[in-house]
Amino acid sequence: MDAGTIHAIWTVILFLSMVGIIFWAYSKKQKTRFEEAANLIFADEEENSTSSQLKTGVEK
Known part of the structure; x- marks a missing residue:
């Protein structure tokens, strides 16, 4: 096998x-x-806003 054949096989495998x-x-x-x-x-933002509301006692 020459280098061209190996490159062709490698190209087909990657494709x-x-x-x-x-x-x-x-x-x-x-x-x-x-x-x-x-x-x-978005779930993380809801969790963070809930925990910050509990800490500050302020509702948004």
């Missing part, structure tokens, strides 16, 4: 890996999991 990752990321099975992860920052 198939990328296509697999894209299909995994956009599959419907992952949608709820990704939505939960996207909303985690």
